[in-house]
Every structure is written in C-alpha cells, then in structure tokens.
Amino acid sequence: MPELPEVETVARDLRPRIVGATIVAVRVSWPRTLRDADPPAFAAAVAGRRIVAVGRRAKLVVIELDDDRALTIHLKMTGQLFVVDRAAPDDPYVRLVLEFGDGRDLRFRDIRKFGRVGVHARDAQTGRLVESGPFFPRLGPEPLDPAFTIAHFRRLMRGRRGRLKPLLLDQSFIAGIGNIYADEALFEARLHPLRSVSSLRPADERRLYRSIRTILGEAVERRGSSIDDYTAPDGDGSMQERLVAYQRTGEPCVRCGRPIRRLVVGGRATHFCSWCQRLPAIDRIAVAAVLRRAAEARRGLAGHRDPAASAERTRRAAATRRAQARATVGSIH
DNA sequence: CAACCGACCTGTTCGC
DNA sequence: TGCGAACAGGTCGGTT
Numbered sequence: 001m002p003e004l005p006e007v008e009t010v011a012r013d014l015r016p017r018i019v020g021a022t023i024v025a026v027r028v029s030w031p032r033t034l035r036d037a038d039p040p041a042f043a044a045a046v047a048g049r050r051i052v053a054v055g056r057r058a059k060l061v062v063i064e065l066d067d068d069r070a071l072t073i074h075l076k077m078t079g080q081l082f083v084v085d086r087a088a089p090d091d092p093y094v095r096l097v098l099e100f101g102d103g104r105d106l107r108f109r110d111i112r113k114f115g116r117v118g119v120h121a122r123d124a125q126t127g128r129l130v131e132s133g134p135f136f137p138r139l140g141p142e143p144l145d146p147a148f149t150i151a152h153f154r155r156l157m158r159g160r161r162g163r164l165k166p167l168l169l170d171q172s173f174i175a176g177i178g179n180i181y182a183d184e185a186l187f188e189a190r191l192h193p194l195r196s197v198s199s200l201r202p203a204d205e206r207r208l209y210r211s212i213r214t215i216l217g218e219a220v221e222r223r224g225s226s227i228d229d230y231t232a233p234d235g236d237g238s239m240q241e242r243l244v245a246y247q248r249t250g251e252p253c254v255r256c257g258r259p260i261r262r263l264v265v266g267g268r269a270t271h272f273c274s275w276c277q278r279l280p281a282i283d284r285i286a287v288a289a290v291l292r293r294a295a296e297a298r299r300g301l302a303g304h305r306d307p308a309a310s311a312e313r314t315r316r317a318a319a320t321r322r323a324q325a326r327a328t329v330g331s332i333h
Numbered sequence: 334c335a336a337c338c339g340a341c342c343t344g345t346t347c348g349c
Numbered sequence: 350t351g352c353g354a355a356c357a358g359g360t361c362g363g364t365t
Contacts, residue, residue: 003358032341059359076359078343093343112342114359137360162335171360179358228357229344246358266336269356 002075002230004143004176005219005239007059010081013233014061014106015054017083021100022050030095033108035118035135045069045119046098053127058139058175062129070122070129072136073108078229079115082107111229139175143212144220153209157197164208165193165265177212180225180246183271185211187245192277193263193270194287199280218242245271263291 002010023046028039036042046065053064061081063071073081086103096108096117108115121130131139140156141148156174160167167173168182177185186193188211191204200208219225223237227247230237244254249262253273263270279287 006358074359076341077357110342111344112357114341116360160334166336169359181358225358230358267338268358 002079002224003059003178003181003219004056004216005181005222006224006230006232006237007061007075007176008056008220009223009232009234009237010075011054011056011061014063014081014083017233018051018063018100018106019054020051021102021104021106023047023098024101025099027097027099028095029097030110030113032113033095033110033115033117035116042117042119046071057129057131057142058137058171059178064122064127064129068122068124070120072118072120072129074116075110076112076114076116078111080109080229080231082109082233138172140171140173141175143174143176143216148213150206150209154205157200157205160197162197163193163265164191164195164197165268165270167197168212169266169268174212176216179268179270180227180243181212181215181219183245184243185215186277187272188215190276192274192279192283192287193265193272194283195277195279196283196286199282245273247271 026039026043026046028034028042031037031039034042049065049067049069051063052066053062055062055064057072059074061073061075063073065071073079075081083104083106086099086105088105091107091109093109093111094107095110095113095115098106100106108117118135120133120136122128123130130136141152160173164186165182168177168185169179183193185208189204189207191200191208219237219239219242222239222242223232223235224230225239225243226236227240245260247269248260248271250259252258253260253276256273256275258273258275260271261274263272
C-alpha cells in the first residue's frame, strides 16, 4: 500500500512512541512475515534490544536497535503498524508483535500477508543501514533529499530507454514512488505515462523533477493519502483530497475538463489526461498498438458502465474499509 | 536493459 | 441470494 509519504508518516508517528522502548519478547503468528521465516532466530536477535531510532528509507520503516542492527519493515499493500497496551484485544490480521518491557506492544497488522520484516546490519560508525545483502533491494536516491538535485536527476535519466511510468515505479531509479504518486507526478508534469524517456527535452525533465518533489513533499505534509487500508498511528492523511488523476477515471481533468483515461501499463492501473499529457509524434506510432488493445479490451467489457460513477463507488467503498481499519487499530501512546 | 507475467494473499465489488 | 471474475497502493523471479 503505502508509498514514500505514507511510510514517512508512519515512521514519524511511531518515533516518539517507541524510541527508548526495550523489546522483551516477540510473537509471530505468520512466520513468513519474517524475511528469513525463522521466528526463534528473529526472537533471539531482538530480545533485550532497545530501540534507539526510527526512520525511513524508500518504502521501508527502519527501526534501529542499540547494537549493530536495525529492523526493516515493508508494509507492501496492506501493512499497518500501531502501538497498543498489551491488554488490547487481539486482531486476526496481526502477523507479528514486538512486546516492550513497559507493557505495550508494537503490532504489525497485514491483511494480505505481503509485508515483510527483516533484520539488517547497521554501520556502527555512521548509524546508517548497510544497504546490501541477500534481502536488500538496490534502491535509488531519496527524491526529497536536498542532495537530490536536478543535475543528479538528469544524470540518472541518461542512458535510460524505457517509458516514463515503469521508470518512476522502478525503486532502483528513484526510491519511494508508487502507483498513486507516479500518476500524479506525470499529470502535474504534463507527461504521458507511455512517453519514452529518450524523447524528453530538458524542459520536460525539469518539470518531471519538480513535480515529483512537489507532489511527494505536499503528500508528506498532508500525512499521505488515506485510501483503503492505509491509516497511520496518529490518524488519516488528507492527500487523497488532492489527487487529480489517480482513481479519477471518467471524471473531468482539472485543467481541461476532458475525461481522465485509464490504461494498464506494466500490469498497473494508470490514470492520465490524454489531452494535457500528449505524446510527441515519435512515440505515437510505438504506442498506438498499446492504446488500440486497451480500447478493444474496454469494448470487450460488455454493458459499458459509467466510469466516473464506478470510480466514485470504488472510492466510497475504500473509505468504508478504511474506517473499519481505523476502528480496529485504535492506537494509544 | 526493458517489459510482461505469474506468484504471493485476502477482501470487496460487480456482472450474471 | 449466490458464484466467479476482476481488482487493490508492492515487489520478486523467471521469460521473452
């Protein structure tokens, strides 16, 4: 589920609650939640350790311990972290619990069981996570880091060949962007998701760089987008109110009024305005086949329903589900 | 290297 | 009312 802004919010909410806490025991109800699927080894590694810092890298929550190690937690689609009193009622979707010496629990709840928790080495000198090893993916730079400049961005783009949307989702290119913010950044930059990277001119690259930072920055300020199962320990974000492309199929584009269109790119739903995010001539031919196939697929879906109404239904259902998730979490300090 | 596919999971919605 | 298919914000490994 969560992308960079949501994970950042979770880390910030967790920090004041768990820094200083000592882990005295571990409960694992779904062993595969652990990246090495070995609960006894995990318990032995963390028992007695004190938490000294909480941060984020890409979409990972990083919990640093008072030895040379850190826990990384990837929430994937439906993971949630919250702190409750040990006596708080159990929940069938809680997969892993860190029990603290002060009577509280850090609980990891994850309906779809995609989330993963790993133990990683930490550089004793710098306190930074060692970003290597069998379970650690190659991660690109942090887009909101001040060190991530337009020059840096240009250098990364050089030599890349594919299309924009898959590139933005590639965590080894830039870390932390997911499906929502990829669509929003491309809309903001007025770039078509199927635009070829090699066709970008300097002005296009500048707009893309700026839109990525603007969208992610605002999303962090707004505590992320609360959609479906995502909610943070200190409550919902509000970025969902500002999304203008994602899940807006059929609704009028906020810039030109033409309907937002939906395509599947790399297996992911992709939302854009085909007027504001036009393809240059070079790309049109290459992309024509993709668009034709999408049109055929749409026609194939008999009983063509109203896409805007459908999107609205989807959002309402999502809000309901989120309310249930929130009620379940019921986090305390 | 780039893109696509099925896996991994569960819950919800929609068409029939 | 019930049933199956499609879909959901992420990533991985194996193919093409």
